[in-house]
Amino acid sequence: MTSTPPAHRSGFACLVGRPNAGKSTLTNALVGDKVAITSGRPQTTRHTIRGIVHRPDAQLVLVDTPGLHRPRTLLGERLNTLVRDTLTEVDVVAFCLPADQKIGPGDRFIAAQLAETLRRRTPVVALVTKTDLVDRARLTEHLLAVDALGDWADIVPVSAVGESQVDTVADVLVSHLPEGPDLYPEGELTDEPESVMVAELVREAALEGVRDELPHSLAVVVDEILPRDGRDDLLDVRVHLFVERPSQKAIIIGRGGSRLREVGTQARRGIEALLGTKIYLDLHVKVAKDWQRDPKQLGRLGF
């Protein structure tokens, strides 16, 4: 008896969901390394990030996206458009719904967007995330509510933090990919440029401990990454943090610069691990007034 080996599959899966649903944390868990920053603040992710899962039978390219929401600023509108454009280009969509939150208007808004944008051309898998935060009864209740919310190709409960069912999510997503060869070289985990990863690590560190509107008002740009003169073991990394108001600048810097120093220390660890070398991190804070609503400034900041 002969058996033909299963076909090799490859393609793209897009993760969508409301802000804070756990998309980036799940992306990192699936990839097995940190490709996207995460935080307890909503709208942490601001651009699409590709994370690549290498398996013997498949290559799964995950596209992590900003949380979908009713936009209140020009930035919000641009992020929603970005997500909608991404949706139509992938082989399967993973809609993340956190188990610890009741299904609300935000989720219904996304379900409607998916139905309208995809018109059943692309399968949508519902992922119930953060299952470690709820008991069995609550999870069952949530799974039933998710089932009633739309027409899903599959429903999978998963916990990225509890490391439960992550492989099952990969299996289900892979099952919806077309047959095809690898799309990325072996070992490549993301196609993010280093400068973007560096800026994101600084933003992640700066998001820690800030509240209210400040997370939304924060943008980070890397000006340069240069080897220190006469040294081959040290890089100078110069970074600008932008906020929208002088009062926010004062908060980010902290008394006598104490907060900014903490941000620097925290970010430096991640950046040194990423670049594999020692760095000197030079952080500057600037006010870019109301940049979230200003087309010119948005362009300059890369949106």
Ligand SMILES: Nc1nc2c(ncn2[C@@H]2O[C@H](COP(=O)(O)OP(=O)(O)OP(=O)(O)O)[C@@H](O)[C@H]2O)c(=O)[nH]1
């Ligand atoms: N307990 C628990 N917490 C989780 C899990 N997944 C994510 N979180 C937490 O939920 C918060 C949001 O996670 P993110 O991965 O940044 O969420 P996101 O959907 O990418 O958010 P945006 O980029 O803002 O849209 C973080 O504090 C995570 O640590 C999980 O499986 N279990």
Ligand SMILES: [Mg+2]
């Ligand atoms: Mg995210």
